[in-house]
Amino acid sequence: MSDSRFSSPSSDRPTFDVVGIGNALVDVIAHASDDFLVGHDLVKGAMTLIETERAVELYGALSGAVEMSGGSAANTMCGIASFRGKAAYIGKVDDDDLGQVFGHDMRAVGVAFPGELSKQSVPTGRCVIVVTPDAERTMNTFLGVSSTLGVDDLDESVIAAGQVLYMEGYLFDRDPAKAAFRRAADVAHTHGRTVSLTLSDSFCVDRHREDFRGLVADSVDLLFGNEDELLSLYELTDFDEAVAALRAECSTGVITRGAAGCVVVTRDELIEVPAVPVDRVVDTTGAGDLFAAGFLHGYTTGADLAECGRLGSIAAAEVISHVGPRPLVELHTLRDDD
């Protein structure tokens, strides 16, 4: 429950602004109607974990698709690099075509991706994303090798070298990853770093509520989530009560509320930041990931919390204006103070 941003600095100057840990996935993006969701029992807007058979069935039923690298924390690290911040990523891919694609796209934007390709012959994970005409995305994730990440896959020197550790709640669906998160948080705190977590998905929070609660209370300095996820975490229905619960446990909380912007809370402050309006929302994939990228870039470059929220909103607005979960323009060019 320390806030290492304000604790005594580590003896080492951090090499990276942020080190992310998450499910390394390639997105398979296809457009479909609302009827398609109903016909395939898909819950609009949710992320559902699927096994091989279901992945094959869904993919087979979809129209022509586009493949591009995704993964929540990976998108966030790419966003930070696009702001010209320094990011590193820990996540597992196989030595197959999609694993090669994932690694290429991380390195191409300048994110350090020090892991080796897995030789376990478990395929690289993929997220089959159905985009409906209202631009909502419904995600069906076949985790593949990504979900086998455990303590042994952590490069502790990388974690120690990051000013902020950023962990993706999606990965928290498997026990080895839970152990890895606790270990990663310990390593970060030992080196005087800030530990952040994104809750990722209200269903994921629901499946692992007690573990999430324990992690947040014991180890998280900076928590990201949306309104649904926060309410699920504390099993509350009132937003203000949930915010109060969060403030008692975590030094900084950042709650996104879609088009209503975000709320940043500390023990002493509550700051509301409006969303950046966009002409047309094309695909909301990556909105939360890029919000976190902007916020973290501000956070690691000394901006105040309102400015962190503003940078988050700028990055989210860019990514929802086009298909795909990663920015198409250099985000640093969108900062009007540059």
Added chain:
Amino acid sequence: MSDSRFSSPSSDRPTFDVVGIGNALVDVIAHASDDFLVGHDLVKGAMTLIETERAVELYGALSGAVEMSGGSAANTMCGIASFRGKAAYIGKVDDDDLGQVFGHDMRAVGVAFPGELSKQSVPTGRCVIVVTPDAERTMNTFLGVSSTLGVDDLDESVIAAGQVLYMEGYLFDRDPAKAAFRRAADVAHTHGRTVSLTLSDSFCVDRHREDFRGLVADSVDLLFGNEDELLSLYELTDFDEAVAALRAECSTGVITRGAAGCVVVTRDELIEVPAVPVDRVVDTTGAGDLFAAGFLHGYTTGADLAECGRLGSIAAAEVISHVGPRPLVELHTLRDDD
């Protein structure tokens, strides 16, 4: 040199409007500057064949990319399906991720793709496409297993079942494929079908001019090409002379001229068809492929040659308005006579 559209019909009614044969490729599309082309000795607008090492080098130097199914004749077959025509495709992919992607995307739009996945452990071919700010695409093709297509890979019952056989000149870079083209043309003619060919690329024509000349003179009823390709075929510099040479050898020729539209020539007619204007050209990848799709759809549904050209222009205009080589809207909805 027969024109089977007007010859006595085969005893079998065709199952498919068009059967395409080509290099089965997945496109890897990335944006880069003109300086990138210069720095990597790339000839803007051309298609260059590359080997593994060069493919790795170029891919490594490019920024984040998007993967989507491509391949010239494959794009054309998808366009025909998008007009609600019936298309089949013959081309080779490996049993790897990209091969799965390719097969999915063909079947998803309703193109029959009867081939089995190759077990040769030669990877699925890919085309690394660099899109410059002027929307021009420069293609670097690692052919992989696609270029191993030979006579044994032809399903003659499929070729016999197609009203038009459509062969992609790009495939003509290897001897086994040349033999396969001659065999496929023979099978088609035996069943009273029309044989068409697209020249694909002036450099490819230049590499294999005599073989192309022989194929056109002996076997092709309907030839597609652009101005550069036609001039290269006959080693001429004057367009009118090249058109005259084509008319002497081939019953129907369709020459595209970019924004200037196309010229359709038969022994008796010369028809000029204007291009359909577009608000903004985003990516010219697939322009020629989709032009052929529209033309062939008209041709196989009894339209006159001017209308065939108009349908080609409509399809080409759609595909150059967005990133990617295949239509994003159902092309049949763009026919104003529907």
